[in-house]
Amino acid sequence: MAALEAYMTPEALPGTESGRIGKLLGLKAKSPLDDIGLADHIARGLAVSAAETLSLALGRAAVVGPLIPEATLRRAKKGRKALSREMSERLYEVSRVVDAVSRLYHGDEAAISRFLNRPHKLLAGRTPMEMAQSNSAGAEAVINMLRRAESSFAV
Incomplete structure (x- = not known):
C-alpha cells in the first residue's frame, strides 16, 4: 500500500x-x-499499467481475479492492448x-486495510472491498x- x-x-x-484517481491508476496526463480527461481514458480503455499500479496500493489479490481475470490481464499485456471498457470501469x-477511504484515514495503511477488508453491518455484513469490487452501485454504497x-454520522 x-x-x-x-x-x-x-x-x-x-x-x-x-x-x-488518475494518480492511483498511474495515468499520465500532459495537464492536470x-x-x-479521466472519462476519456476509461472510455478508450486503461493501460495494463493502471491495474498494476492499483495492485501496488491494494495488493495483487484485490485486483487480479476479483476485478480483472489473470488471463485477460496477461493477454492485454502480451498484445500491448488497452483493457476493455468494462475492466477499466471496474478499476x-x-x-x-x-x-475516499484514503482521504478519510489520511493514508494510514493499516486503518485503510482494516476498513476495506472487515465486514460492515451497514453493508449487510459484506466488506467494503467486496462491495466496491461487485459493481458501480456497490462502490457507490461504500462511498455514501x-x-x-465525514459528516459525523456514525458508521
Missing part, C-alpha cells in the same frame, strides 16, 4: 477527485487530469473507493457510507 503514502500529506495530492470504481462518516 506504499502508493497511499501521498494521502498523509493532503497538500501534495491533486486537488480533484479525478486527479487523485479533469473529469473529462475506476474501486479507485474511487480507495481514494464514507460521506456519512
